[in-house]
Amino acid sequence: MNENALCTKTHEYVLEQGKQYEVGITDYAIEQLGDIVFIELPEVGSEFVKNEAFATIESVKAASEIYMPISGKIVEINEQLVNSPELLNDETFEDKWLVKIESSADQVEFADLLDYSDYKEEIE
């Protein structure tokens, strides 16, 4: 996982990339979920506010809602993961982001996000 990512306590991350942000779930979340068998992502163009559920990831055991770390508009979804959800479990596969968003979130929205190093401490 990219060390510059900011994480939520519900195990999502957001990573700034130029004018966009990449949103996904943390490596810890993937490990906890186990075999991932289904991923449902929103339509490009849809908008979500911070903490709103925008995607569903299902492991063999259960379905989990994934929440927006910051408010934003979906500009791209990771179709490869929708077609092959098991790639999330593949350690050699790198493109594990779920969606890319445009966001005009202010500092307040970032205030409760954790640096990756703090997040790692939090989960230990």
Place this chain on the structure above:
Amino acid sequence: MTKQTFLHDKHVKLGAKMVDFAGWHMPVQYSSIIEEHKTVRTAVGIFDVSHMGEVIVSGEDSLPFLNKIVPQDISKLIDKKAVYCQLTNKNGGIIDDLIIYKLEDKKYLIIANASRIDEDLNWMVRNKVGFDVSIVNESHNYSLLAVQGPKTKELIQSLGVNELPGFFHIKRSELFNINVWISRTGYTGEDGVEILVRNEFSEYLWDKLIETGHQYGIKPIGLGARDTLRLEAALHLYGNDLDEETTPVEAGLSWSIPKDKQDDYNGKETILNQLQNGGRKKLIGLKMLDRNIARHGYDIYYNNEKIGVVTSGGVSPIRGDNIALAYIKPLDNLAVGSTIQILIRDKLHNAEIVKKPFVEKRNKENK
């Protein structure tokens, strides 16, 4: 206080992910549920199912007592044979599903669900009035190891047990000089055995079975794969597919209800009536027609009317699609091949009614 089996530390050392299940701290997976599932379908897996309950029923009236509490006819049971049955209440609802073994004349072993052992014992004690019978909970003295998969027979034979018990039979045996009971039963749809051993020998037996089983590809299997395996085999899970509001007829278990049993038993009137006229609901098998996954509790619709609910659902690692068990109202126009809808996150998704089990069972023909 969560209970631990005698193999708890083994699971932790093997790196298992542990969860609470029915009051026990149990391994849900060691590596990957899908990999573990495939191991059992293609080679052999070992499960710690020591959380299951063991009850010994013995005494002069043990046969009439058992015949009162289950619809099965226990008088037909010969020595060292087992039968699948249900503990029913007065309305025919299922208190638990059990395997009863006849160990010898007037001595029976009951294997019960961990989540139901207390209710089972209460119910049995309430029903023993007038019977000369002793009911002893032996659960805390015994561990239960399930060895399941097509390589089971070879593995067990390599340990000097040349003749395995037949399907749904049990035999006293020795493994690594330890006294055990071996029964040809399981919860996977594969050939396999369940080994009952006193707690103090369970760690040694577990280690030896894994060591010797290595050449047959043995792997430890967690409760996660136990659930996907039993679902593919369309075997019921108590609490999901069976409960006190559901009769054996409704649960598709009519094959375990003899029509000619003379003895009265709890719920007999309702059960015999339902055998004639059908139940209030019926258990069906479903396969999803898209990639969505049906889960326990999801509602089922037909022509925009709610007609039932999913009780167990998930992926089928062997078929590669998603399957479910569900109860629906008995409607004349619905049969195998019909399409119904499942409500998943506010959207209806098509599913087809299919035959159960979802995979071919490969346990019954084994000798």
